[in-house]
Amino acid sequence: MRRFWQVTSAVAWRSIHKVATTPALLLPSVVFPMFFFVAFAGGLSNVANVPGFDFPSGYTAFQFVFVLLQAASFGGVFTGFGIAADFENGFARRLLLAAPNRYGIIAGYAIAAAARTTFVGVLLFGVALLTGMQVGGNGVDLFGLVVLAYLTSFAATLFSAGVAMRLRTLQAGPLMQMPVFLVLFLAPVYVPLKLLSGWVHAVATVNPVTPLIETGRDFISGSPGNAGTAYGIVLTLLLLFAWWAVRGLKAAEAAGG
Amino acid sequence: MRTQVYEIARRAIVQTIRQPALVIPPVIFPLIMMAINTGGLNAATNLPGFPADTYLDFAIAVPFLQGSLFACINAGASMARDVETGFLQRLAMTPMQRAALLIGQLGGVMVVALMSALIYIAVGFAAGMDFEAGLLGIPALLALAMLVALAFAALGAFVGLRSGSGETVQGFFPLFFVLLFLSSMSLPRPLIEQDWFRFIATYNPVSYLIEGIRSFIITGWDAEALALGFGVAIVIAAAAIAAASSALRTRLVRT
Numbered sequence: 001m002r003r004f005w006q007v008t009s010a011v012a013w014r015s016i017h018k019v020a021t022t023p024a025l026l027l028p029s030v031v032f033p034m035f036f037f038v039a040f041a042g043g044l045s046n047v048a049n050v051p052g053f054d055f056p057s058g059y060t061a062f063q064f065v066f067v068l069l070q071a072a073s074f075g076g077v078f079t080g081f082g083i084a085a086d087f088e089n090g091f092a093r094r095l096l097l098a099a100p101n102r103y104g105i106i107a108g109y110a111i112a113a114a115a116r117t118t119f120v121g122v123l124l125f126g127v128a129l130l131t132g133m134q135v136g137g138n139g140v141d142l143f144g145l146v147v148l149a150y151l152t153s154f155a156a157t158l159f160s161a162g163v164a165m166r167l168r169t170l171q172a173g174p175l176m177q178m179p180v181f182l183v184l185f186l187a188p189v190y191v192p193l194k195l196l197s198g199w200v201h202a203v204a205t206v207n208p209v210t211p212l213i214e215t216g217r218d219f220i221s222g223s224p225g226n227a228g229t230a231y232g233i234v235l236t237l238l239l240l241f242a243w244w245a246v247r248g249l250k251a252a253e254a255a256g257g
Numbered sequence: 258m259r260t261q262v263y264e265i266a267r268r269a270i271v272q273t274i275r276q277p278a279l280v281i282p283p284v285i286f287p288l289i290m291m292a293i294n295t296g297g298l299n300a301a302t303n304l305p306g307f308p309a310d311t312y313l314d315f316a317i318a319v320p321f322l323q324g325s326l327f328a329c330i331n332a333g334a335s336m337a338r339d340v341e342t343g344f345l346q347r348l349a350m351t352p353m354q355r356a357a358l359l360i361g362q363l364g365g366v367m368v369v370a371l372m373s374a375l376i377y378i379a380v381g382f383a384a385g386m387d388f389e390a391g392l393l394g395i396p397a398l399l400a401l402a403m404l405v406a407l408a409f410a411a412l413g414a415f416v417g418l419r420s421g422s423g424e425t426v427q428g429f430f431p432l433f434f435v436l437l438f439l440s441s442m443s444l445p446r447p448l449i450e451q452d453w454f455r456f457i458a459t460y461n462p463v464s465y466l467i468e469g470i471r472s473f474i475i476t477g478w479d480a481e482a483l484a485l486g487f488g489v490a491i492v493i494a495a496a497a498i499a500a501a502s503s504a505l506r507t508r509l510v511r512t
Binding site: 024028031032035036038039042043044045046047049050051052053182185186188189190191195196197198199200201 | 289290292293294295296297298299300301303304428431435438439442443444448449450451453454458
């Protein structure tokens with residue numbers, strides 16, 4: 001176990017240091033969520049006046065939760081890009097040779113993604129409060145939202161790590177990005193589920209991300225109703241993608257990094 | 258001159274068509290986003306004063322702009338690649354005219370833009386779009402869409418020639434993307450509730466390009482919207498072509 005933590009902390013520290021000291025890596029993960037938040041919460045706020053839109057904390061809070069979970073997911077995807085880059089430049093090969101416990105590599109990248117989520121999440125929360133977001137939930141509700149964001153980040157990281165370790169090239173970027181992008185946008189992004197129409201409503205109804213977003217919104221408005229379902233889904237995804245990432249690691253080992 | 262344009266354009270078109278990554282995303286991605294937004298924001302048509310019966314009619318203009326953004330990036334990346342690989346350096350030793358090179362290079366991107374625009378229109382009709390401008394409106398819409406694509410492609414070419422780096426061109430994509438999102442893309446300007454957002458959307462030229470294209474679909478022949486749409490597109494295209502031409506002159510002197 002000690003070896004696991006040694007590898008985990010070394011990989012996490014390196015990834016965090018690399019992102020923190022390279023603006024080209026840090027900026028997209030900061031700028032894009034801010035931009036989406038501004039564009040959605042600012043440009044679409046009138047959508048809250050649509051008949052049937054009954055979210056109590058207002059449109060800014062409604063969009064904040066989506067953008068927070070999106071930022072958490074994309075923190076994981078961007079970390080997947082970093083893993084692919086490490087394979088391309090040969091660092092991952094040396095890492096696989098040197099690491100006494102290779103599962104620590106995955107855990108290290110996941111912690112780095114969580115650090116990225118923390119940074120972006122704090123900035124986003126600050127901007128949201130400055131722009132007048134109403135928070136109806138108490139401290140426990142907000143803690144529930146934060147935990148949900150971290151679990152989402154871990155799930156996205158493990159998914160992206162699995163792809164990156166199998167394909168070991170940055171050209172796999174769209175294969176990490178597009179599924180996450182689509183699954184997020186095929187959820188109730190702009191209006192509650194009941195106001196969606198057509199095929200998007202049908203897809204959003206069975207989309208596993210929908211309960212996560214809805215529960216996040218319940219947390220921020222202070223009425224967490226169905227949190228168990230959301231946590232159950234995200235933990236299932238976590239287990240599934242952990243298996244996917246470990247199999248990816250095995251594939252990378254078999255290919256010699 | 259004509260032969261030079263033809264040869265460069267043929268090379269650009271073949272180069273573009275041979276790379277699915279340059280052809281598929283400009284067509285598919287905007288349509289996916291439109292399909293998602295149409296289902297997601299159809300409820301917005303219930304807002305008092307919303308100008309269309311369905312969100313599809315309102316949103317179908319957006320893929321034309323998104324396609325133009327891809328044209329911008331593809332043109333810029335193509336120019337940057339020619340700088341990076343030394344193709345321009347070799348051309349500098351031939352009697353090739355600058356204008357021919359620029360027109361020819363943009364030709365490949367414009368072919369993809371035209372193809373994309375035709376697909377957007379076909380998908381719109383297949384999905385039940387009401388087209389208020391009638392049959393004559395289709396070529397007029399295509400003309401505006403091509404003008405917009407030319408404006409953005411020339412901007413991309415300018416960035417590609419100026420920087421000589423494909424990475425820098427890619428880095429400009431978010432900037433253009435921001436311009437698109439901070440416009441009247443999702444709601445008509447009078448229905449944007451936040452004053453600061455409406456202010457930005459009003460001064461953002463992209464709003465007028467979208468509204469020009471949108472006017473063919475939801476209002477028919479709207480003189481003001483069309484004058485603004487064509488006017489803004491012509492001004493951007495002229496300025497971008499002049500800037501790209503100047504960058505090309507500098508680049509050829511440097512080589």
